[in-house]
Amino acid sequence: MWGNWQRDGSPAREWLSPHAAAAALAHGMLGEPEHSRMWRTRACELARVDDPADSAFLAAAAAFVDARVAIHAGLLTEAAELVDRACATFGRPWHEGYARVTGAELAVVAGLPDAAERLAGAERYGPENEWAAACLSRAHGRHDGDPAAITTAAAGFERIGARAERACTLLLLPDRADEGRAELRLLGCALPGEPVERI
Numbered sequence: 001m002w003g004n005w006q007r008d009g010s011p012a013r014e015w016l017s018p019h020a021a022a023a024a025l026a027h028g029m030l031g032e033p034e035h036s037r038m039w040r041t042r043a044c045e046l047a048r049v050d051d052p053a054d055s056a057f058l059a060a061a062a063a064f065v066d067a068r069v070a071i072h073a074g075l076l077t078e079a080a081e082l083v084d085r086a087c088a089t090f091g092r093p094w095h096e097g098y099a100r101v102t103g104a105e106l107a108v109v110a111g112l113p114d115a116a117e118r119l120a121g122a123e124r125y126g127p128e129n130e131w132a133a134a135c136l137s138r139a140h141g142r143h144d145g146d147p148a149a150i151t152t153a154a155a156g157f158e159r160i161g162a163r164a165e166r167a168c169t170l171l172l173l174p175d176r177a178d179e180g181r182a183e184l185r186l187l188g189c190a191l192p193g194e195p196v197e198r199i
Contacts, residue, residue, distance in 0.1 A: 010045075012047075013047075014057040014058070017046040017055060018057060020043035029068075029189050040062070057091075060098070063086040063099040070082055072190070073190070079112060087104075097129050098129075101129075105138065119143060134156030137149050138154075138172070141153060154170055154176075163183060164183075171184075
């Protein structure tokens with residue numbers, strides 16, 4: 001995609017920018033921050049913006065990616081800002097549910113004082129999206145210390161074939177953490193919280 005875009009003279013292609021953001025997410029989960037940054041920059045180039053929030057096509061996708069990578073890498077110092085971005089008003093609803101739900105989970109992981117409110121605000125996305133439902137269940141399990149909710153989340157991710165998310169969820173269950181670590185290694189993903197540089 002990137003090569004074709006360059007060969008075409010690098011025209012504005014705002015609608016392609018979420019695809020580049022998806023590459024940033026993949027590299028973030030793999031523990032490759034330099035590649036994640038590169039694809040985040042490319043997403044902005046495609047959209048012709050310096051800040052993803054300035055693109056109706058990119059804002060929600062980038063907010064989702066930034067929040068999910070922050071959770072995975074344990075980069076919580078800017079969590080409040082990332083949660084605000086994930087819960088902003090977006091010009092286009094695509095990826096909004098992913099952003100809202102992941103922002104709520106980041107609020108929980110970071111121990112933000114409004115985490116319960118963020119979770120409540122994201123609830124409406126669960127019934128329309130199986131990934132969002134599983135993510136919400138995991139976030140509730142983390143917030144409430146409820147292993148049953150985390151087990152439900154793992155089963156939800158398994159049902160839709162979200163292997164990396166399932167593995168990350170299993171790490172939260174002491175009796176299944178080894179299974180989660182083994183799956184992440186098999187997928188080539190970094191273990192959550194492994195020290196990486198700022199993305």
